[in-house]
Amino acid sequence: MDKHHYAIIDIGSNTVRLVIYLRNKSGRFKEVENVKAVARLRNYLEDTGELNEDGIQNLLKILKSFKEVTDSYQLDQLVCVATATIRQSTNQEEIIARVEEQIGYNMIILSEREEAYYGYLAVVNSTSITDGVTIDIGGGSTEVTYFENRKIQYSHSFPFGALTLKNMFVKGEVPTEHEMKKLSGYLKDQFESLPWLKGRQVPLIGIGGSARNLAQVDQSLKEYPLAGLHQYSIKDHDIQFIKQYLMTLNFKKLQKVEGLSKDRADIILPAIEVFDSLYDIVGAKSFVLSRKGLRDGVFNEQLTTDFGISIFPNVIEESFNELASDFDINYKHVLKATDIAMKITNELQEHGDGDFSFTEEDVSLLKRGAFVYNLGGYIDSESSSQHTFYLLANRTIDGLFHKDRLKVALIASFKSKSIFKQFAHPYKHWFLKDEKKKLRLLGAITKFSFSLDSTRRGIVEDIRVDVQKEELHMQVYCNQESLPEEYQVEKQKKHLEKAIKRNVHVCFQPYEG
Structure with a gap:
């Protein structure tokens, strides 16, 4: 080609x-x-x-x-x-x-309006955020937009950027506290001139190099264990901490801060003040970094019109389709295993006497984890679990925040309780105990479901489950001879047994329609 x-x-x-x-x-x-x-x-x-x-x-x-x-x-x-x-x-x-x-x-x-619009377009096409305020601070201008239900409502371009603010308010290489206070007052007046910004209580999405550097410094200070910046989220107190930390450094030390580009050392503090001031005006829920910005918006609008693309209807679906393409995922096999997993969870919830409950989020995670289950086998079948976890945990997946991406990685890479614990250990403070138990259960269900379609013939037509205090009886109805699946199920069912704390008995029967 x-x-x-x-x-x-x-x-x-x-x-x-x-x-x-x-x-x-x-x-x-x-x-x-x-x-x-x-x-x-x-x-x-x-x-x-x-x-x-x-x-x-x-x-x-x-x-x-x-x-x-x-x-x-x-x-x-x-x-x-x-x-x-x-x-x-x-x-x-x-x-x-x-x-x-x-x-x-x-x-x-580009006109001011176009510049603001392209930033918005890049954000809605690469995140799952439905309502938000975007801010793109360049050297000479700052664009802000507000969107609801992924549709732009307002936009504005301020005739100041990180360079102009530095020249306007900072005499030396590093601003003094007095200079930062004057800058803060100026920015407050500027942002309050737009009534549509105040008190929106939505995520503030930062675009551009200064926003990227802010996120990189935060990750460095926290020794953040995941790769990737896109959709990285921090709170106002994080921005405040970074601002105060950088204010204590002289210019020589500022240039050596991990995560901060040397060429932005003299403009990073004015830029951070912009983010901090706008965060306060918006009453933002969080500050989210978007790696996608102006160029990506221009690309979507000007270079992909021949392919009928403007605003993607479902960002996450697009991302998973891209994974399917990159790693040659077998759609038929994945959809069948997902269908089996859904049947099992429905039966557990219906007949588990309250011992099993699955939220809408759980079901969504199960479907996504199943879609990319053992994706790492594309690289090496012998160590597919390790490759699956690493690829999914450290690859940007547009539409998924970092914690959600990690959840999908833990489900899709599930091999055993010990391997799950190994993968989850660096992130042990990210999840409550019950969250980890639920993720392990979803992983075990996924693994078990794939064993029920091990020959990829799609022979399982229906499943019935009887949940007892110490046992679970499962009737599996098949439209063909099921010996290979029976063998795989006997090998793999121990992982499900550990997750549900019950012995599992599986009976294969012919499906009679």
Whole structure:
């Protein structure tokens, strides 16, 4: 199959970035190149509003280096967008002409409204958050939106960013407490000018490099055990702690903070003050980092229109379909095993005399865990459980928060009680005792259900369960001879027995319709 590559160049006020995507066999897009250059274009903007010659030359130099990268690909399409600094430049027409003439890129200058919209679009297409406030703080502007039921309601672009705020309020390399207090008062006035922000009590979703650095510093300080930043969630007290910690450091030490990019050391504190101030105005429930932002929104809107994509109807479903494609998941086998698992849980709940109860969330977790059960066998069948857990726990799954992703990983990788404990140990403080028991039960049911379809013939038609005090009797009705399944069930049922604390007796019978 021919490879189809697409590129986006994002010319921001602080950084310029090139991202190249590959369209895979399933029609989904994977990032294959991500190149960043620190431009600080905002610093070249004169009082007259012109981007001076040094700034233009700096931009052209960066774009020329990017062109060497893009020329090495046969691109189906390339989009080059610019935001606040170029938008606010009085000589933007000259800049556009020189970029086209010397580099060959047709630069599109995004309006304030477009910039805000693309950030929102990226968030709703990569998270399961239905109501929220997004904030994308760049070098020269800050975009905020509010959405309900995944539909944008309001948007606004403030003509200040991390660089402008630093220049406006901070004289040295690191702000003083007095400077931060003045900045806080200014930001409060700015955000309160938008009545639709106040008291929303929804997640605040941060987009862009400063938000990413805030999350990285938090993960470093906490020695966070999971990989990935997308949908990482922190509370206001975490933001406050990081702000106070960074305020104690001189600039030299600030540049060495784990998780903080050296080129953002001088602007990180003004940016954090923006997040903290807006968190308070919104009355936010949490601060959530979105790795997907402006470029991804532009990509969704401009590069995928041929594929009928604008807003994904179900982000989690899209993510699991991508996993199915990447790891060659057998849909027929998975759906049959899931159907068996659902029959077992329904029977346990109906006939378990109150000993077994499954919430809507439990059922959802069971279905997701079953869908990717033993996915690691794609890498190595002998150690499939370990590979399954590692892949799912440490791979970004759009739509799932980190704790939910970990729950799916524990269910899908279930092999035995001891292995479950081993995998769960680094996260022992994340779950209550009853939560761990429920996850182990869901894992054991999943493993048992797959043993009932071990030959992938789909022979199980129905299941009936009789739950007694010390035993569980299960009638399994099959439409074909079931000897291989009987063998697997006898091997695997001990894990279910330990989870439900009962001996399990399985009787296979012919299905008579």
